[in-house]
Amino acid sequence: MIKSIVENTMQLDVKLFLTIFRLNGQVALDSVMKLATKSADGYYYVLMFTFLWVIIPSLGGPLLLAGILGFAFELPIQHIIKHLTRRHRPFQHMPNIKFLLPPPDQFSFPSGHTAGAFLMAGLLSSVFPMMFIPLYLWAAAVGFSRIYLGVHYPSDVLAGAVLGIMSATAGFAFAGML
Numbered sequence: 001m002i003k004s005i006v007e008n009t010m011q012l013d014v015k016l017f018l019t020i021f022r023l024n025g026q027v028a029l030d031s032v033m034k035l036a037t038k039s040a041d042g043y044y045y046v047l048m049f050t051f052l053w054v055i056i057p058s059l060g061g062p063l064l065l066a067g068i069l070g071f072a073f074e075l076p077i078q079h080i081i082k083h084l085t086r087r088h089r090p091f092q093h094m095p096n097i098k099f100l101l102p103p104p105d106q107f108s109f110p111s112g113h114t115a116g117a118f119l120m121a122g123l124l125s126s127v128f129p130m131m132f133i134p135l136y137l138w139a140a141a142v143g144f145s146r147i148y149l150g151v152h153y154p155s156d157v158l159a160g161a162v163l164g165i166m167s168a169t170a171g172f173a174f175a176g177m178l
């Protein structure tokens with residue numbers, strides 16, 4: 001029974017991946033998706049925290065601490081899960097799938113870009129509540145782009161989103177901000 005549930009979930013994951021991946025091939029949309037993914041590269045987070053710390057020290061300092069602690073929680077967990085599950089990326093399973101942007105590492109589950117984006121959305125939206133919807137839309141766009149670009153399955157992205165939200169909460173808790 002459990003084996004059947006896992007197989008059905010995997011089949012749904014592949015079908016949803018293919019539905020999203022087949023949208024690519026349009027130059028403008030491909031560029032937007034690459035930009036969405038690149039916006040979640042880790043060094044941008046350092047720049048964002050530094051910028052906030054300089055312009056609003058009373059918010060930027062605590063947010064920086066929560067961010068450091070959140071990423072200190074998220075990154076090891078992400079790497080451990082990736083190496084325990086060792087899930088191959090879609091292009092490694094399906095010969096007709098060619099990624100549009102090379103992945104940063106070997107394994108797929110969970111999506112680190114998505115985890116980082118949801119972590120940032122959680123941190124920033126708690127300090128700037130009026131930005132809640134745009135920040136979470138951006139994080140969702142990052143996750144969608146990872147599927148669109150051929151480097152993650154939808155379940156990788158979902159797991160990354162959950163890990164990111166948990167990590168933001170952990171960052172605030174460890175920083176004593178909850």
